[in-house]
Amino acid sequence: MGRFIAGADRSQTTLFPSCVDDWIGADNPVRVVDAFVDALDLGELGFDGVEPAATGRPSYHPSVLLKLYIYGYLNRVQSSRRLEREADRNVELMWLVGRLVPDHKTIADFRRDNGAAIQGVCSRFVLLCRQMGLLAGGSVAIDGSKFKAVNNRDRNFTKAKLERRRQQIEESVARYLSQLDTADRQEPTEILAAKTERLKEKVARLEQEMRRLDGLEAQMLAQPDQQISLTDPDARSMATSGRGTGMVGYNVQIAVDTEHHLIVTHEVTNIGSDRAQISGMAMKAKAVLETDRLDVVADRGYFSGEEILASEQVGVTVTMPKPMTSRAKTAGRFGKEDFVYMPEQDAYRCPAGEQLKNRFQTVERGMTLNRYWTSSCPSCPIKAQCTTSKERRVTRWEHEDVIEAMQKRLDANPDAMRIRRQTVEHPFATLKARMGYTHFLMKTKPRVSTEMALHVLAYNLTRVLNIGGSKAILKAIAT
Structure with missing residues (x-):
């Protein structure tokens, strides 16, 4: 008779290891996180609270919260509330932070207030990778x-979005006013009166929304890119x-x-x-x-x-x-790449064998451009394959040789x-x-940069663990 794998009896007495360290294997990544943070000079990196305050309630050392965050991002736990829960039940975190359980507000404030320092930690790990010889290539x-x-898309406004929203409001107002006109021509009843009142409330709300959009437009036009986001500016x-x-x-x-x-x-x-x-x-x-x-x-x-x-x-x-931005090539005509530049003559040779000479120089958007053409275009037998204009002109940037070298x-x-x-x-x-x-x-560019630095640090740490393992990283940290 078949049977399933049976679990342990919940009421069975169990002898756990005498210390938490016995639960953490020698090659566990959490040991790398611990050694890496302990090797950092947190004061030099700019972390707050490296030295304890002389008065007041004792605070957590920044190394505790930094280890908590690195472990969290390494294991896809980025929320401060989830990190608080993990610190109270996760054996690896108990080992890493000494069974401390900071509240979620303390955890969140640490990430918010130490953005530049956390980004510096990400850079320090890249330097460690270079010391290990993993970034020797150029x-x-x-x-x-x-x-x-x-930031929801509905809370981001550009000029085009505002115009579309105004148009929608105007169409809705016109529709409601038309319904009110229809109601005025009907016999008054309680149901009709209630409907009329609802329509008037809708029109009033839309008029209020239109005034709000006018205020948002003024803020939007004051921005350099004429765009405004209400949740994350x-x-x-x-x-x-x-x-x-x-x-x-x-x-x-x-x-x-x-x-x-x-x-x-x-x-x-x-x-x-x-x-x-x-x-x-x-x-x-x-x-x-x-x-x-x-x-x-x-x-x-x-x-x-x-x-x-x-x-x-x-x-x-x-x-x-x-x-490929040439319309000529799209239309089946010769593109610029079909014209060969001859540096000795400072001229182009066209597919028909004619030379396009340098006629004049101009400056557009800060770039010095030379224009080349030939007077032989009107009599060229393959002109229809080249241009629909009177003559084919080729433009060359003064540093075009850099682009040509890149193409080679x-x-x-x-x-x-x-x-x-x-x-x-x-x-x-x-x-x-x-x-x-x-x-x-997080919101705003500086804080988002902090969050991204933690993601990048976790990614790089995972890559190095896969390449060399925990022992290789621990050895590099120790030296």
Whole structure:
């Protein structure tokens, strides 16, 4: 006769180990958290309360709360209330914080008041990874991803949103007024009177909402980007990859080592576009890695001639595809890439073999541009394949050679974009999974940056544990 696996009798007397340390294995990650925090100079990092106050109720040492948070983010427990409960029932946390159970308010205040110091702890772990030889390479992949903020889309306003909302209100008011006119032409009854009163209340509420929108518009127009968020004032409406979709949140930038997929550096921004981010992120990664030369791969969303040039000038070699923006190519005509630049003559050779000479120079948006064309276009036999205008003109930036060199690197290394995708998209998926595919818990950019630093620290710690194990990290901390 079959049987099931039986559990222990609840009334059976059990002899637990004599000390909590016996419950924690030698390779348990919680020992790494403990050793890492104990090795930090919390006062130098800027944590409050490193020295106890001479008077008043004794406080918790910041190392206790920092260990609690690192353990929590490592195990997908980010809420201060959940951390309070875990500290009271979790044996690993009992060992880590000495059976202390801080209340959720104390836990939340620590994260709120020590943002810069917590971000410094994240940076210190990256330095530890470099000391372990895990960041010896000089190549990173950079990408950005949108993370939701604690701000509903209905509480974010742009000029277009306000106009749509006003139009909806005007349509509703017109509909209710029409119903009131209809009611006035009918015989009065109690039911009709009640309906009329409800309609008047709805119209009054909509008029009040219209006045509220007028006040919001004044606040919105005072903002540099003419956008306002009511719950999290720093959050911004951003487009996402899906057509017609978007979210109110932050654009998180990360630079990831291409060898071990560790996050070298990160930054939280509220700018929806990636175009102005590549040079800043590259220089931060270069400083962290302490290398003279750095190779960076990114997607076409980062393409900006000025940013690529700024990166090259500080020793960063950028590789990314150039976006195809030519309408000529879309219409089946020759694109700019079909014209060959000849530096000796400072001219372009067109597909028909004619030379397009440098005719004049202009400055647009701070960029010096040269215009090239030839007078042979009207009589060209393949003009219809080239342009619908009188002549085909080619524009060249004064630093176009930087873009051409980047294209040659991409042609010589066609796997660069595959490596980029495999390197930098996986960390974002992991970070969002750890968050539970939900929004940040904190509000405003500085505090969201603190929360993101804890997520990045937990990610990097998990990666290093998978690569070398607890003993390797403990050995590196001890030395």
